[in-house]
Amino acid sequence: EAQVTQNPRYLITVTGKKLTVTCSQNMNHEYMSWYRQDPGLGLRQIYYSMNVEVTDKGDVPEGYKVSRKEKRNFPLILESPSPNQTSLYFCASTNNGTQYFGPGTRLLVL
Amino acid sequence: GENVEQHPSTLSVQEGDSAVIKCTYSDSASNYFPWYKQELGKRPQLIIDIRSNVGEKKDQRIAVTLNKTAKHFSLHITETQPEDSAVYFCAATPNSNSGYALNFGKGTSLLVTP
Secondary structure: OOOEEEEOOEEEEOOOOOEEEEEEEOOOOOEEEEEEEEOOOEEEEEEEEEEOOEEEEOOOOOOOEEOOOEOOEOOEEEOOOOHHHOEEEEEEEEEOOEEEEOOOEEEEEO | OOOEEEEOOEEEEEOOOOEEEEEEEOOOOOOEEEEEEEOOOOOOEEEEEEEOOOOEEEEOOEEEEEEOOOOEEEEEEOOOOHHHOEEEEEEEEOOOOOOOOOEEOOOEEEEEEO
């Protein structure tokens, strides 16, 4: 089954404790993205990747890092999380313009 | 960069009525305009899209229209049903082959009451 998976689905952490949210797709898509969704602000792109070892900033990249060492995986790294990064995060892979979203990761930073 | 405005932010209609959601964009180079539906607690999913060489596209009860001159596009849902209740997002991008520069509107929360 073609899908995008994310882990964990829910995470509660404390300020400053590094965390990684994994994202994996099995559709062999070259393009992948990370979004955050906040009430009233819609979906905002954090980072995107056009292919292996090619990443670039989206609209709200501050406080985040990504890596793309292999085509299927695109982890999101928060080196020192802060409360303003409390949000719902979606990973997506793209084919011919269509974004296929993962199930989402709800993060709470205390 | 591209700026996508979406209206209204909330919309309530009676079952069977039509619903219209409108979006405007700023980048005249944008050529791909998808619409996503997000049900409560779920991920956004593509429901319909339109490319700039087409003025209108229809799929059963949903349709999208595009006016490139005015830089706006709209989602039309006819004969609404309670299961149409969700948040709808429009988006625009100048690069339809990648989607990596997809710019989303802030969303419209649609409620269809029986």
